Amino acid sequence: MSADEPTGVESTQQREDTPYYTNATGGWGSLKGVARILADQRPTAGAFRTLMRQNKPGGHMCTSCAWTKPEHPHPFEFCENGAKATIWDLTRDRCGPDFFAEHSVTELRELSDHDLEKTGRLTHPMRYDSATDRYVETTWDEAFEGIGARLGALDPKATVFYTSGRASLETSYLFALFARLYGHNNLPDSSNMCHETTSVGLKKFIGVSVGTCVLDDFDHCDMIIFMGQNTGSNSPRFLHTLKSARERGCRIVTFNPVRERGLVEFTSPQNPAQMTVTPPTTISDLYLQVKPGGDVAALVGICKRVIEQDERNDRQIIDYAFLESHTTGYQDFAARMKQISWDEIERTSGLRRADLETVGDMYCQAEKTIGIYGMGLTQHVKGWLNLGMYVSLLLLRGNIGRQGAGISPVRGHSNVQGQRTVGITEKPKLVPNDKLRELFGFEPPMEEGRNTTALVEGLLDGSVKGFISLGGNLARAIPDRERAEPCWSKLDLNVQIATKLNRSHLFPGRHSWLLPCLVRSEEDRQATGPQAVTMEDSLSMIHxxxxxRSPASPQLKSEVAIVAGMAKATLPPNPKVKWDDWTGDYSLIRDLIEATYPDKFKDFNDRLYTPGGFHRGNKARERIWQTDSGKAEFTAPETLSALGADAAGDQMTMVTLRSNDQFNTTIYGFSDRLRGLAGREIVLINPEEMSRLGLAEGQPVKLECAIKDGHERVVRGLRVVGYDLPDGCVAAYYPEVNPLVPVHYRDELSHTPAYKGVPVRIRPDDAAGEARAAE
Structure with a gap:
């Protein structure tokens, strides 16, 4: 290592006068966070034994993030978030018929998201009674019969079947089959709002819709680049992998507008010495706070440096043999890199040329590099271009399709990737419909269905009449939330399958049911005995x-049983469609999955408990490129910004955040420990920008969407907090600021909402200030 190379966390952007959490991620802070949830939820006896089985062969897979499960697990193979999710499920509190008899739906809308879920586990199937504005107890038979009758009266194409990302492969397969037998491909899921840009973009550039890495690659890489991903809050178990890589000499560079503690330093709760004596592990060698939307420019700067060094250096840096055999478009790409000026790169990225050249030099020296990313890259109007540039950087040195290298998105929900694998998609071209015809003797619908943003548009224009939600809190998660909220109650049918009460349940349609299901840690006993389910993680491993655990209520049904019950009550008999048999024995569903996807699920039932899971295969990993050109494709960018609208004048670019005390729309508490923040009704902005806009610390403000389309979008009741952010941007919590995001403001190819780059104005909120003064 030369004397001028970075040896620890460096950042040209850090502002020391702004508050943020200064302790390492993990360590005692994580243990205290888990202890607080234990005290808050008072889980049933045996919670610790349940956690000890979590993410281990023969145990249950965590319902939190989708990070992979190792072949040789730690004694405690769960993180702070995973423990919170499991304890949240195992609460002693119950939300049954007595609770609903005491509270109208209108009254319940006054509760916060956190307080709604704290009412406890749902225990009985419930039907909405409009006369009393209450949910009332019903039977499963009545619920299935009523849902089937309403579906029978509706045009299938006017209904939508949504999945949240936690449903098992078995449930997802049956849910998709139900939809197609019924007559539509309206099968959106939570990935439409998060990583759909990955599915569309990577498919375009390298021919697969998922990342190319497996866990073993992290033992062989010598450089990792992180872009737009906060692993400390969103996938903390990944930190153990990063810690090991860093301690054996792997270089790590992070690009993110916010300095996230998980990518600064980490103390392993599994390591007694590090918990008590030895210092935390530094994770990032270099941490660069890129402007929101500036990732394209940053990547251009790195690529430009690599090409320059290749031309100047006696040692060949670019892998021309790989380019010749496996790629297309390099010459146009290289010409474009040379054409773009450093002034434009620095202005758009917000980063110094010297820092980007340092990263370029580190990349030139590395033999094997992995590119990690999250929603900071995908949730932009030109998120696809972010991915195109990222892939191009990796292609320059042959870093896709070999050990220790590749591109690796970090997914959120624990099976959101797997649901797509087994048929949850609105695109019929991605489904083996010939297999479905053969197996089930019907003609699958071939018209493209609705994704999540198309669902929102259908709510707004009234073309969607029926909705079934397999988990999730979609009414809270979507863009243009306030515009859409009144539309949910206009639906003819609204069915919510859930474990706890949330805001989506409080906008019932004319015919509505609330159906409680088991959580993953509870025993799922069917006709042939206890059943196992499966899921796919971020690295394409099947577990x-x-x-x-004993179910929270004897009235609970599994998701498989609920889907099968609705389908049986809706569809005409078909001798090849055996809902009762499949419900009684989930291995029969896995046989169907294997028959439908034989290349991915060979010997499915025999490999169910393979330590570390089994890999479903990846053609790009084998350097087989299933793209239109038959090769991996370089992307020559026409623009350097991923934003759909650059901020100008008094406009700012808003980035949405999640705290370490939440998982998606589930809010465990109101402390964002890893950022040193309290409360959620806040707007983060750097002090210089605060001064420029005439604002003061703690001042009540409102955010206004700066996109003009005839609809006013405002979120009030916020307060200003000075924080370490790049110029020109603000940050606020998801889902509180979702009303500011127009449904049409989304990635150009995948239609993923552009939550990470929304043009807004921040204004004093005099009304909020007066209200607080009165209090």
């Missing part, structure tokens, strides 16, 4: 999951 079996086996719950042992």
């Amino acid at each position: 079996g999951s086996f719950g042992k």
Whole structure:
């Protein structure tokens, strides 16, 4: 290592006069966070035994993030977030018929998201009674019969079947089959709002819709680049992998507008010495706070440096043999890199040329590099271009399709990737419809269905009449939330399958049911005995999951049983469609999955509990490129910004955040420990920008969407907090500021909402200030 190379966390952007959490991620802070949830939820006896089985062969797979499960697990193979999710599920509190008899739906809308879920586990199937504005107890038979009758009266194309990302492969397969037998491909899921840009973009550039890495690659890489991903809050178990890589000499560079503690330093709760004596592990060698939307420019700067160094250096840096055999478009790409000026790169990225050249030099010296990213890259109007540039950087040195290298998105929900694998998609071209015809003797619908943003548009224009939600809190998660909220109650049918009460349940349609299901850690006992389910993680590994806890209520059904019950009540008999048999024995569903996707699920039932899971295969990993050109494709960018609208004048670019005390729309508490923040009704902005706009610390403000389309979008009741951010941007919490995001403001190819780059104005909120003064 030369004397001028970075040896620890460096950042040209850090502002020391702004508050942020200064302790390492993990360590005692994580243990205290888990202890607080234990005290808050008072889980049923045996919660610790349940956690000890979590993410281990023969145990249950965590319902939190989708990070992979190792072949040789730690004694405690769960993180702070995973423990919170499991404890949240195992609460002693119950939300049953007595609770609903005491509270109208209108009254319940006054509760916060956190307080709604704290009412406890749902225990009985409930039907909405409009006369009393209450949910009332019903039977499963009545619920299935009523849902089937309403579906029978509706045009299938006017209904939507949504999945949240936690449903098992078995449930997802049956849910998709139900939709197609019924007559539509309206199968959006939570990935439409998060990583759909990955599915569309990577498919375009390298021919697969998922990342190319497996866990073993992290033992062989010598450089990792992180872009737009906050692993400390969103996938903390990944930190153990990064810690090991860093301690064996792997270089790590991070690009993110916010300095996230998980990518600064980490103390392993599994390591007694590090918990008590030895210092935390530094994660990032270099941490660069890129402007929101400036990732394209940053990547251009790195690529430009690599090409320059290749031309100047006696040692060949660019892998021309790989380019010749496996790629297309390099010459146009290289010409474009040379054409773009450093002034434009620095202005758009907000980063110094010297820092980007340092990263370029580190990349030139590295033999094997992995590119990691999250929603900071995908949730932009030109998120696809972010991915195109990222892939191009990796292609320059042959870093896709070999050990220790590749591109690796970090997914959120624990099976959101797997749901797509087994048929949850609105695109019929991605489904093996010939297999479905053969197996089930019907003609699958071939018209493209609705994704999540198309669902929102259908709510707004009234073309969507029926909705079934397999988990999730979609009414809270979508863009243009306030415009859409009144539309949910206009639906003819609204069915919510859930474990706890949330805001989506409080906008019932004319015919509505609330159906409670098991959580993954609970025993799922059917006709042939206890059942296992499966899921796919971020690294395309398939894992079996086996719950042992006693269900929270004898009235609960599994997701498989609920889907099968609705389908049986809706569809005409078909001798090839055996809902009762499949419900009684989930291995029969896995046989169907194997028959439908034989290349991915060979010997599915036999490999159920493979330690570390089994890999479903990846053609790009084998350097087989299933693209239009038959090769991996370089992307020559026409613009350097991923934003759909650059901020100008008094406009700012808003980035949405999640705290370490939430998972998606589930809010465990109101402390964002890893950022040193309290409360959620806040707007983060750097002090210089605060001064420029005439604002003061703690001042009540409102955010206004700066996109003009005839609809006013405002979120009030916020307060200003000075924070370490780049110029020109603000940050606020998801889902509180979702009303500011127009449904049409989304990635150009995938239609993923552009939550990470929304043009807004920040204004004093005099009304909020007066209200607080009165209090």
